[in-house]
Amino acid sequence: NAGVTQTPKFQVLKTGQSMTLQCAQDMNHEYMSWYRQDPGMGLRLIHYSVGAGITDQGEVPNGYNVSRSTTEDFPLRLLSAAPSQTSVYFCASGGGHGYTFGSGTRLTVV
């Protein structure tokens, strides 16, 4: 089925470790984004991309890197994990007429 695929679904990291959250879409959307969801704060935009080779920062970009080498993939890298990055992360693709969201990655940093 067409959609947005995120891996892994769950992850526990130790403080200071690095990791990459994977996101892939098969709908040929130009626009992709990463959000984090925290209780009482809704979804906050981390980074977004309007096409291959083009990325920009959202509201809460510190501690995260992204790249967009293909239309399909938009990985999110945590360079040195901190407990404040414990959250649920969602990848989305689409654009001005609505997003399709992945099922999320629940990340715990201890």
Added chain:
Amino acid sequence: AQSVTQLGSHVSVSEGALVLLRCNYSSSVPPYLFWYVQYPNQGLQLLLKYTTGATLVKGINGFEAEFKKSETSFHLTKPSAHMSDAAEYFCAVSGAGTYKYIFGTGTRLKVLA
């Protein structure tokens, strides 16, 4: 710049009663407005959207919303709540022709038997 305010982080209604979830926005450009629903341990699913044209928008599962520019509101309604409507609902705004969505903090809907 855009922002979204959802009034009421928790709303409880009886099964069969009217559902009203409030959303107010601010936008310096013509807005696109969205409502999303999130069931436990799942991603977000688009309920409905307003971009241009008719201000009363109908979505899935019997929900609808009305864009009121004068009140800067986009409230979500459903005439008769069902137990399966229990979920968290998010309002979002983007500027027309842009792709950066700003989400509200969400309203958790509880449906009482």
